[in-house]
Amino acid sequence: MAAVERGEICGLLLGDGVVVTRLLPCRNVAADPATRFEIDPAALIAAHRSARGGGERIIGHYHSHPSGIARPSPRDAADAAPDGSIWLIVAGEAVTAWRAVAHGAVEGRFDPLTLDVSGCAGSGDSPQGRNAIPPR
Numbered sequence: 001m002a003a004v005e006r007g008e009i010c011g012l013l014l015g016d017g018v019v020v021t022r023l024l025p026c027r028n029v030a031a032d033p034a035t036r037f038e039i040d041p042a043a044l045i046a047a048h049r050s051a052r053g054g055g056e057r058i059i060g061h062y063h064s065h066p067s068g069i070a071r072p073s074p075r076d077a078a079d080a081a082p083d084g085s086i087w088l089i090v091a092g093e094a095v096t097a098w099r100a101v102a103h104g105a106v107e108g109r110f111d112p113l114t115l116d117v118s119g120c121a122g123s124g125d126s127p128q129g130r131n132a133i134p135p136r
Protein backbone atom coordinates (compact mmCIF):
# COMPACT_ATOMS: atom_id res chain seq x y z
CA MET A 1 0.00 0.00 0.00
CA ALA A 2 1.20 3.48 -0.77
CA ALA A 3 1.90 5.65 2.19
CA VAL A 4 -0.16 8.77 2.61
CA GLU A 5 1.89 11.53 1.14
CA ARG A 6 2.34 14.74 2.97
CA GLY A 7 1.18 17.81 1.14
CA GLU A 8 -2.02 19.13 -0.20
CA ILE A 9 -4.94 16.84 -0.82
CA CYS A 10 -7.49 17.80 -3.40
CA GLY A 11 -10.64 16.69 -5.09
CA LEU A 12 -13.80 17.72 -6.84
CA LEU A 13 -17.08 19.00 -5.44
CA LEU A 14 -19.98 17.41 -7.24
CA GLY A 15 -23.51 18.67 -6.93
CA ASP A 16 -25.96 21.25 -8.15
CA GLY A 17 -25.75 25.01 -7.76
CA VAL A 18 -24.17 25.59 -4.36
CA VAL A 19 -25.30 22.23 -3.00
CA VAL A 20 -22.44 19.80 -2.68
CA THR A 21 -23.72 16.25 -2.90
CA ARG A 22 -20.42 14.46 -3.09
CA LEU A 23 -16.72 14.97 -2.52
CA LEU A 24 -14.61 13.12 -5.03
CA PRO A 25 -11.03 12.72 -3.83
CA CYS A 26 -8.48 13.06 -6.63
CA ARG A 27 -4.78 12.54 -6.92
CA ASN A 28 -2.69 15.69 -6.50
CA VAL A 29 -0.44 15.60 -9.54
CA ALA A 30 1.33 18.90 -8.87
CA ALA A 31 5.09 18.80 -9.29
CA ASP A 32 5.39 20.14 -5.74
CA PRO A 33 2.40 18.70 -3.87
CA ALA A 34 3.65 20.11 -0.57
CA THR A 35 2.72 23.61 -1.61
CA ARG A 36 0.48 23.29 -4.64
CA PHE A 37 -2.34 21.21 -5.89
CA GLU A 38 -3.34 20.11 -9.34
CA ILE A 39 -6.24 17.76 -9.74
CA ASP A 40 -5.45 14.64 -11.71
CA PRO A 41 -6.60 15.55 -15.25
CA ALA A 42 -7.82 12.00 -15.85
CA ALA A 43 -10.20 12.32 -12.91
CA LEU A 44 -11.34 15.71 -14.14
CA ILE A 45 -12.05 14.37 -17.61
CA ALA A 46 -13.93 11.40 -16.18
CA ALA A 47 -16.06 13.68 -14.00
CA HIS A 48 -16.88 15.96 -16.93
CA ARG A 49 -17.83 12.95 -18.99
CA SER A 50 -20.06 11.64 -16.23
CA ALA A 51 -21.73 15.06 -15.88
CA ARG A 52 -22.46 15.14 -19.59
CA GLY A 53 -24.02 11.72 -19.26
CA GLY A 54 -26.47 13.03 -16.68
CA GLY A 55 -24.35 12.56 -13.57
CA GLU A 56 -23.56 15.06 -10.87
CA ARG A 57 -22.11 18.33 -12.05
CA ILE A 58 -18.72 19.66 -11.08
CA ILE A 59 -19.41 22.78 -9.06
CA GLY A 60 -15.95 23.33 -7.65
CA HIS A 61 -13.14 21.62 -5.88
CA TYR A 62 -11.42 21.38 -2.55
CA HIS A 63 -7.87 21.26 -1.36
CA SER A 64 -6.00 21.31 1.90
CA HIS A 65 -3.60 23.78 3.38
CA PRO A 66 -0.89 21.98 5.35
CA SER A 67 -0.04 25.44 6.73
CA GLY A 68 -3.24 25.28 8.76
CA ILE A 69 -4.57 28.56 7.38
CA ALA A 70 -8.07 27.98 5.97
CA ARG A 71 -8.01 30.94 3.66
CA PRO A 72 -7.16 31.24 -0.03
CA SER A 73 -3.49 31.90 -0.58
CA PRO A 74 -2.11 34.42 -3.08
CA ARG A 75 -1.15 31.39 -5.16
CA ASP A 76 -4.74 30.14 -5.11
CA ALA A 77 -5.85 33.56 -6.31
CA ALA A 78 -3.30 33.46 -9.12
CA ASP A 79 -4.46 30.00 -10.15
CA ALA A 80 -8.20 30.61 -9.84
CA ALA A 81 -10.32 31.41 -12.85
CA PRO A 82 -13.09 33.88 -11.94
CA ASP A 83 -15.71 31.39 -13.07
CA GLY A 84 -17.96 31.37 -10.01
CA SER A 85 -16.82 27.92 -9.01
CA ILE A 86 -16.69 26.93 -5.35
CA TRP A 87 -13.40 26.53 -3.56
CA LEU A 88 -13.40 24.57 -0.33
CA ILE A 89 -10.25 24.91 1.74
CA VAL A 90 -9.42 22.41 4.45
CA ALA A 91 -6.85 23.27 7.10
CA GLY A 92 -6.67 21.00 10.08
CA GLU A 93 -10.24 20.84 11.38
CA ALA A 94 -11.26 24.10 9.77
CA VAL A 95 -13.10 24.16 6.48
CA THR A 96 -13.98 27.32 4.62
CA ALA A 97 -15.80 27.89 1.35
CA TRP A 98 -15.21 30.54 -1.26
CA ARG A 99 -16.47 31.52 -4.66
CA ALA A 100 -13.96 32.48 -7.32
CA VAL A 101 -15.05 35.80 -8.82
CA ALA A 102 -13.47 38.60 -10.83
CA HIS A 103 -13.29 41.10 -7.98
CA GLY A 104 -13.35 39.15 -4.75
CA ALA A 105 -12.99 40.45 -1.23
CA VAL A 106 -10.08 38.13 -0.47
CA GLU A 107 -6.91 38.24 -2.56
CA GLY A 108 -8.98 40.04 -5.18
CA ARG A 109 -10.41 36.73 -6.33
CA PHE A 110 -12.56 35.08 -3.64
CA ASP A 111 -15.80 35.93 -1.88
CA PRO A 112 -16.58 33.97 1.30
CA LEU A 113 -19.49 31.54 1.29
CA THR A 114 -21.46 30.49 4.34
CA LEU A 115 -21.37 26.79 4.96
CA ASP A 116 -24.42 24.83 5.97
CA VAL A 117 -24.29 21.09 6.35
CA SER A 118 -28.01 20.67 6.97
CA GLY A 119 -29.00 20.56 3.31
CA CYS A 120 -26.10 18.44 2.23
CA ALA A 121 -27.66 15.05 1.74
CA GLY A 122 -31.29 16.10 1.58
CA SER A 123 -33.38 16.40 -1.50
CA GLY A 124 -36.07 18.97 -2.07
CA ASP A 125 -34.29 21.62 -0.05
CA SER A 126 -33.94 25.05 -1.52
CA PRO A 127 -30.44 25.37 -2.88
CA GLN A 128 -30.35 28.97 -1.68
CA GLY A 129 -27.66 29.31 0.93
CA ARG A 130 -27.11 25.60 1.18
CA ASN A 131 -23.53 24.59 1.19
CA ALA A 132 -21.36 21.85 2.47
CA ILE A 133 -20.09 22.25 5.98
CA PRO A 134 -20.72 24.90 8.64
CA PRO A 135 -17.99 27.08 10.05
CA ARG A 136 -17.16 26.02 13.58
Ligand SMILES: [Zn+2]
Pocket residue numbers: 063064065072073076089
Ligand atom coordinates in the same frame (compact mmCIF):
# COMPACT_ATOMS: atom_id res chain seq x y z
ZN1 LIG B 1 -4.60 26.78 -1.50
